[in-house]
Amino acid sequence: MPDWQERSKSKLEELPFPSLQPQHEVNRGISVLDFVLRLVAVAATIGSAVAMGTTNETLPFFTQFIQFKAQYNDLPSFTFFVIANAVVSAYLILSLPLSIYHIVRTTSSARGSRIILIFLDAAMMALLTAGASAAAAVVYLAHKGNARANWFAICQQFNSFCERTSASLIGSFIGIVVFVLLLILLSFMAISRR
Template identity: 70%
Template sequence: MSKGLVLEAGEASKAHAASRGISILDFVFRIVAGASTLGSAIAMGTTNQTLPFFTQFIRFSAQYDDLPTFMFFVVANAIITGYLVLSLTLSIFHIVRSGAKGTRILLTILDTAALGLLTSAASAAAAIVYLAHKGNTSANWFAICQQFDSFCERISGSLIGSFVAIVMFVLLIILSAFAISRRH
């Protein structure tokens, strides 16, 4: 009889350790995603390049705020960064109390909404970055990256950070779903 109790206690201890490990991984993913979105917002928000044209008085300039899509990208990344910083408190709570189910469901819902916002912003910005690199001859839109190379490098790098955060959100949602399903 005592052998059965010892086995049950050992299994419960393993389940608790696994839930705690999932919670710690959740915390790490949130930090990586937050750093990625913060870096993306800063990189895009500080991007500009000016080129002289024939004389020093006439200049061509490219700035992120010339395009509303890039402004949406910066704002969305900043909002997601703020959300991720705030969600770290719940993530820490899950490390301490790995059996909490309601807050994990809430985080999953909020993570899904954040993923939607981030994906829409990154996808819209990616379309503009593609046009900046390749242009569109049918619409007479010329590629500007041959002239504004520094500008294009920064906006492309900014996209990479957002897509890293998107992958982190997908992993967070899968991880949360797995943690919730283990409790049934």
């Protein structure tokens, strides 16, 4: 028998309620996964906010009166996108201590705080989705334009601006996917706990 099997076996035997222990281990594993996913989401949303917020392109040609320049705050949807990402990343950082508490404390007393976390996560997911989809709608218009409304695709001129704004959406959508995974994990925990 290998060494690790022996150790885990002896560990199980010395515990007072052996049948309860595997469930505890699973719960602790899920709590650690929850913590890691939150870190991923923090990185993704901060990355999105910074990438969009620092977008700035000045075209190399200008007339006597106008210098052609594009910034994120020329379009209100992009401003909202930056704010939404900043708020969500701040929330995620504040939720990390609670996530650590769930790793330490796997007993059923943490059920209430898990359900509160489900609710807050859902609210933040909605905010992030709103920001990302408003920005995506405008990015789509910038790329394709709209013939019926006579809106031209500005990406032909502001090429790097468009690429940067499109790329910054990725972080937000990663954040949304992570929130869905977090909701699945937390719901599973809330249902499965005895």
